[in-house]
Amino acid sequence: MLQINFIIDNKDKVLQGLKKKHFQNAEDLIEKIITLDKERKKLITQSNDIKNKINTLSKEIGDLFKSGKKEEAETLKKQSVDLKNQETEIDSSLKKTEEEINNILVLLPNIPHTSVPEGKSAEDNEVVFQYGEIPQLPENALCHWDLATQYDIIDFETGVKLTGAGFPVYKGKGAKLQRALINFFLDQATQNGYIEIEPPILVNEKSGFGTGQLPDKDGQMYYVCEDKLYLIPTAEVPITNIYREMILKEEDLPIKNCGYTPCFRREAGSYGKDVRGLNRLHQFDKVEIVQITHPEKSYQTLEEMREYVAGLLKMLELPFRTVKLCGGDMSFASALTYDMEVFSAAQKKWLEVSSVSNFETFQTNRLKCRFKDKNGKTHLTHSLNGSALALPRIVAALLENNQTEKGIKIPSVLVPYTGFEYITKH
RNA sequence: GGAGAGAUGGCAGAGUGGUCGAAUGCGGCGGUCUUGAAAACCGUUGUGCCUUAACAGGCACCGGGGGUUCGAAUCCCUCUCUCUCCGCCA
Numbered sequence: 001m002l003q004i005n006f007i008i009d010n011k012d013k014v015l016q017g018l019k020k021k022h023f024q025n026a027e028d029l030i031e032k033i034i035t036l037d038k039e040r041k042k043l044i045t046q047s048n049d050i051k052n053k054i055n056t057l058s059k060e061i062g063d064l065f066k067s068g069k070k071e072e073a074e075t076l077k078k079q080s081v082d083l084k085n086q087e088t089e090i091d092s093s094l095k096k097t098e099e100e101i102n103n104i105l106v107l108l109p110n111i112p113h114t115s116v117p118e119g120k121s122a123e124d125n126e127v128v129f130q131y132g133e134i135p136q137l138p139e140n141a142l143c144h145w146d147l148a149t150q151y152d153i154i155d156f157e158t159g160v161k162l163t164g165a166g167f168p169v170y171k172g173k174g175a176k177l178q179r180a181l182i183n184f185f186l187d188q189a190t191q192n193g194y195i196e197i198e199p200p201i202l203v204n205e206k207s208g209f210g211t212g213q214l215p216d217k218d219g220q221m222y223y224v225c226e227d228k229l230y231l232i233p234t235a236e237v238p239i240t241n242i243y244r245e246m247i248l249k250e251e252d253l254p255i256k257n258c259g260y261t262p263c264f265r266r267e268a269g270s271y272g273k274d275v276r277g278l279n280r281l282h283q284f285d286k287v288e289i290v291q292i293t294h295p296e297k298s299y300q301t302l303e304e305m306r307e308y309v310a311g312l313l314k315m316l317e318l319p320f321r322t323v324k325l326c327g328g329d330m331s332f333a334s335a336l337t338y339d340m341e342v343f344s345a346a347q348k349k350w351l352e353v354s355s356v357s358n359f360e361t362f363q364t365n366r367l368k369c370r371f372k373d374k375n376g377k378t379h380l381t382h383s384l385n386g387s388a389l390a391l392p393r394i395v396a397a398l399l400e401n402n403q404t405e406k407g408i409k410i411p412s413v414l415v416p417y418t419g420f421e422y423i424t425k426h
Numbered sequence: 427g428g429a430g431a432g433a434u435g436g437c438a439g440a441g442u443g444g445u446c447g448a449a450u451g452c453g454g455c456g457g458u459c460u461u462g463a464a465a466a467c468c469g470u471u472g473u474g475c476c477u478u479a480a481c482a483g484g485c486a487c488c489g490g491g492g493g494u495u496c497g498a499a500u501c502c503c504u505c506u507c508u509c510u511c512c513g514c515c516a
Contacts, residue, residue, distance in 0.1 A: 058497040062444040080496040
């Protein structure tokens with residue numbers, strides 16, 4: 001959520017930013033919010049003045065009663081009642097005004113960093129880095145969904161039987177590969193200073209709101225009506241919300257956390273597009289990295305996180321590219337996002353396997369995650385996160401790119417985790 | 427799921443209608459003393475908002491929301507959470 005004072009002080013910057021994100025109707029809303037905020041301040045001042053008078057009167061009434069001057073007290077009581085009625089009226093308009101302001105604020109996306117490229121969709125993203133050779137596969141190379149069936153490691157149909165489309169069943173070496181990847185990613189993260197967290201995978205509404213999924217992404221999350229809980233779409237939600245309503249010490253920063261969780265996404269509205277095999281699932285595994293930083297350090301941190309994720313892909317020997325998302329393709333809460341895309345050689349497609357973002361104060365303003373500086377002043381921290389990494393598309397690329405006559409070759413860094421070098425037909 | 431108890435500042439813990447933003451202790455910070463440290467002593471110690479160029483002033487906050495009252499940490503309603511006992515159970 002944008003800070004209202006920031007909007008007022010940086011109106012043009014905000015409008016430009018919203019335009020870059022292709023947010024409709026920005027000017028009207030910003031004007032409205034500025035007008036409403038003036039109204040709000042006026043009402044607060046009025047209300048406070050009246051409260052001040054009531055407080056003074058009440059004290060006097062107390063004194064009068066003590067000294068037995070009941071009649072004088074009664075007169076003041078009447079005055080106080082009148083004031084109270086005025087206050088009630090002002091407070092109800094104040095409440096209404098605040099609600100209106102909040103309703104708008106909650107709809108406004110974060111404004112992008114100045115370096116974010118203009119553009120509408122994924123085609124306008126800017127490739128900033130590319131690594132590795134695109135493998136040349138033989139004519140008869142198979143896509144991962146065929147390989148998965150042939151090697152009997154992922155069973156999509158049984159997943160449909162158990163739950164529905166988008167809930168695959170991993171079997172044998174396929175299941176082992178999942179575990180290997182999760183452990184590899186967690187070990188790497190903890191070796192790089194991230195403290196491991198195992199959070200709940202159901203969260204309450206406050207948490208959903210804190211990281212910006214609500215109200216923006218309501219409908220994309222699975223919801224347990226009975227207990228009013230959401231299944232997390234990413235570990236970002238519970239991990240970042242750990243720091244909700246906290247005032248940290250400056251020396252505690254940066255906070256570096258990582259965590260493995262299954263992730264649940266309804267993916268409503270995206271049917272039919274790139275949904276084959278592992279490309280788009282309702283449930284998948286992911287290791288997430290989260291950092292809470294000093295505002296001056298967040299962009300440096302973002303680059304470090306991007307490098308870190310790139311390092312993982314290099315270790316896995318996967319060809320990848322890094323793209324800087326354009327304004328139109330960025331998420332609601334992000335100020336700058338890098339996507340990491342792995343080339344899946346049989347599908348001949350770049351698949352997004354990680355998204356690394358700086359949210360600046362957009363999340364922390366909602367979360368009320370602050371720190372105290374040396375002078376004792378509090379400021380909002382910045383929050384960042386990145387996938388490191390999401391499994392399904394990594395598996396897709398590994399299967400497709402590493403298919404050989406001997407079987408699927410496992411990258412050497414993973415062998416200590418899998419205990420086998422090849423996935424073979426039995 | 428049933429029964430009971432409770433939620434107060436960083437922590438512990440007083441406070442049951444008026445001068446309580448809140449005693450006291452611990453912790454934290456600053457100082458005195460000391461060669462240095464400890465002890466002792468003195469001072470200080472929350473968050474948000476509004477007015478103000480600033481100095482300063484005001485308002486709100488004792489789990490959340492609502493109510494009674496001239497006046498609520500204190501009374502009433504409601505929600506949430508925690509603890510204890512019983513039941514069930516990985």
